[in-house]
Amino acid sequence: MGQLDPMDMDALARHLHIPYWSLSQFLEAAKQPKDSIDVAEIYKKVSAFTFFEGRRRRIVYNDEHGPVLTQQNLHRSGR
Secondary structure, three states, X not given: OOOOOOOOHHHHHHHOOOOEEEHHXXXXXXXXXXXXXXXXXXXXXXXXXXXXXXXXXXXXXXXXXXXXXXXXXXXXXXX
């Protein structure tokens, strides 16, 4: 990979053992309905977020965004 080539954030997250989930997977695991008005707001306003469980980092990305934006979101959330 050259210095100016885009980084594969999926591969980086796997390499660093940072789990990342789509927002749909996260909501399903949390047993939250996707069709609630609050969740609809999250889908409109959130690209990605990072949260911690103890010392472990987790990344959740908005799976309604296209692949290019998802890569950018993973990059921003991993900071």
